[in-house]
Amino acid sequence: MTYRIGGNLAGSTRPAxxxxxxxxxxxxxxxxxxxxxxxxxxxxxxxxxxDLAATFVVFAASMLVANASLYDPYWSVAPAVIVIAWVSSTPPLTGRQVAVLALVLIWSIRLTTNWALSWRGLSHEDWRYVQLRDQRRPGVPWWLINLVGIQLMPTLVVFAGLLAVWPATTVTGRPWNVLDIAAVVVTAGAILLETTADRQLHRFAGDPANRGAIIDRGLWRHSRHPNYLGEITFWWGMWLFGLAAAPDWWWTIIGPVTMVLLFTFVSVPMMDRRSLIRRPAYAEHMRRVPALLPRPSGFRSGG
Incomplete structure (x- = not known):
């Protein structure tokens, strides 16, 4: 039986x-x-x-309408809801709580809006999910890959990132300190980095003259995936907030470390493989431009 993205609703409008x-x-x-x-x-x-209960509901809906991309906004929507709930449970608000809440909401709104602008409707499913479905081993049901690989795994990864946000929003005994300032700088810088990278990419992709070309200007001149670098850095900023609130919660470093592993060993390789297939010159681009962290020499010579 041929899988039809969107199922019976494939022909529905984008607003639908x-x-x-x-x-x-x-x-x-x-x-x-x-x-x-x-x-x-x-x-x-x-x-x-x-969080898991909500994920199962979104999974069920994605199977019902035959589109795993229903989960995509969950990455940015769920953390905002969770942080709002945590902050609301410990009034009155502290400066740290306000900073964390504001930064998470800015990050969430921006990332969710970015998804909404790129998603074309129920007939449009992220290419990575299409690839996972088409390349799965015989006998492995699609619902299992969808549930575990596409939905449960990211939910658990994001929850790991949120572990540090728990003390940052619920432990109110430690006053604002230098780590909070560092956390604000890192997190705000991460959001700016990710926003700038996405804007540069959208501007490049929207120019017909660049069709088939490889973006190598702006931030993309120094990193193949500066948007991913911004996302990773955001979660390091959240960890710094948690460390400022409760140093004994240092072990929540597993959150940003998990993000590093996810993007380094899953997201970056998938994007690079796709680019290699679509653009033969990308192999040379990979040799010149690092995957995530820019080379200091690159900034000196690249301008």
Whole structure:
């Protein structure tokens, strides 16, 4: 049986697709709320259970409409909801909580908007999911890959990143300090880096003269994936906030380290392989331009 992206709704309009996404996320939110209301557990564990419940609802919706991209905005929407809930549980607001909340909301709105501008509707599914479905081993059901690889794994990775945000938003005994200042600088810089990279990429891709070409200007001159570098750096900033609030929570470094591993060993290789197939000259580009961290010499010589 041929898989048809979007199923019976493949021919629906783009607004109809966003309506389906919105409905799925409302139901996911209700499922998360039901878990919180029904269970009596530590706040961090309770958040995890609610997060997983919401993920299963989005997964079910993605299978119902035959489009795994319904999960895509979850990466940026769920953290904002979680941080709002955590901050609301410990009034009155501290300067650290305000800073974390503001930065997370800016990051969330920007990243979600970026997804919304690029998603064309229920007939449009991220190319990585199409590749995973087409290249899966015989006998491995698509629903399992969708659930574990596309939805559960990112949910757990993001939750690992949020571990440091828990003390940053719920531990209020330590006053604002130099680590908070460093966290603001790192996190705001990460958002600016990611935003600039995305704008440069969209401007480049939108110019018909660049069709088939490789972007090697602006930030992309020094890093093959500056947008990924910005995303990774954002989570290091969140960890610094957690360290400022509760130094004994240093172990939450597993969050940003997990992000580094995800992008280094999964996201970057997938993007590079795709670019190599579509643009033969990309092999030379890979030799000249590092994947994530720019070479200091590159800035001196590249201008």
């Amino acid at each position: 697709g966003f309506t389906v996404v919105t409905l799925a996320y409302v139901l996911a939110g209700l499922a998360a709320w039901a878990v919180v209301a029904a269970l009596d557990s530590h706040g961090l564990l309770l958040t995890l259970y609610a």
